[in-house]
Amino acid sequence: MKKDLQVYRRLLRYLLPFWGLAILVIVGFAINAATEVSVAKLLEKIINAIQERDQSFTTLFPLLVIALMFFRGLGTFIGGYFTAVISRNLVFNIRQEVFAKLLRLPAQYYLDNTSGHITAKIMYNVEQLTAASTESLRTLVQQGLITLGLLGYLLYTNWRLTLCILVFGPLIGLLIRKAAKRMRRLSIQVQDTMGDVN
Numbered sequence: 274m275k276k277d278l279q280v281y282r283r284l285l286r287y288l289l290p291f292w293g294l295a296i297l298v299i300v301g302f303a304i305n306a307a308t309e310v311s312v313a314k315l316l317e318k319i320i321n322a323i324q325e326r327d328q329s330f331t332t333l334f335p336l337l338v339i340a341l342m343f344f345r346g347l348g349t350f351i352g353g354y355f356t357a358v359i360s361r362n363l364v365f366n367i368r369q370e371v372f373a374k375l376l377r378l379p380a381q382y383y384l385d386n387t388s389g390h391i392t393a394k395i396m397y398n399v400e401q402l403t404a405a406s407t408e409s410l411r412t413l414v415q416q417g418l419i420t421l422g423l424l425g426y427l428l429y430t431n432w433r434l435t436l437c438i439l440v441f442g443p444l445i446g447l448l449i450r451k452a453a454k455r456m457r458r459l460s461i462q463v464q465d466t467m468g469d470v471n
Contacts, residue, residue, distance in 0.1 A: 281409065284402070284405070284406040284409070285406075287363055287366065287367060287406060288359065288363070288406060288410065290366075291358075291359045291362060291363075294355045294358055294359050295355075295359065295410065297351060297355040298351075298352050298355045298356050298359070298410065298411070298414060299352075299414050299418075300351065300352075301347075301348045301349070301350070301351025301352030301353070301354075301355065302348060302349075302352040302411070302414045302415040302418055303348070303418050304344055304345075304347060304348030304351065304352075305345055305348030305349050305352060305415060305418075305419070306348075306415070306418035306419040306421075306422045307344070307348075307422065308341050308342075308344050308345035308348060309345075309419045309422060309423065310419075310422040310423055310425075310426050311341055312341060313423065313426055314426070315337060315338070315341065318330065319334065322334070352411070352414070352415060353411075356407050356410065356411050357407075359407055359410070360403050360404070360407040363403040363406060363407065364399055364400060364403045367399045367402060367403060368395055368399050371394060371395050371399060372395060375391065375394075375395070389467075393464070393467045397464065397467045398464055398467075401460065401464060424438075
């Protein structure tokens with residue numbers, strides 16, 4: 274866990290120059306999260322309208338669905354677009370750093386390592402590092418906001434059910450943590466294997 278935090282702190286150093294774009298990512302995914310919570314509320318209204326045979330809501334329902342899907346798509350587009358912009362800029366910056374470091378290495382390094390390993394460091398490893406940093410930002414923001422919004426809605430709707438979720442949530446978190454460690458180990462193995470491919 275401590276090693277993971279150190280890695281993410283190092284990745285955050287690369288993300289800091291793009292804080293303005295990161296705010297746009299947060300805004301986009303906040304719009305997306307708001308529509309997720311709104312869908313839950315809309316489903317409640319639909320069920321109530323069907324049970325009460327409310328005809329006035331049936332004319333309003335298609336407009337609400339279209340508006341929700343529009344804003345959901347808009348939020349997803351804004352968040353995804355600016356995540357991709359950050360990702361491409363990160364790839365460029367990190368590749369420049371790696372290349373500058375490779376230029377200063379002694380000749381023995383090039384004799385000890387295959388061209389596949391050196392190329393993998395510039396091409397594949399940087400791409401994986403960038404994907405990890407931007408995907409963690411995306412997941413943290415998007416899923417975090419959706420979780421907070423739905424948790425707030427659950428508290429508003431049924432606080433007892435919410436307490437059950439809060440009790441079992443940490444157990445699920447432990448399972449996710451264990452799976453993440455395994456995925457990270459497998460990713461490192463894949464990176465090492467990519468260097469052997471010529």
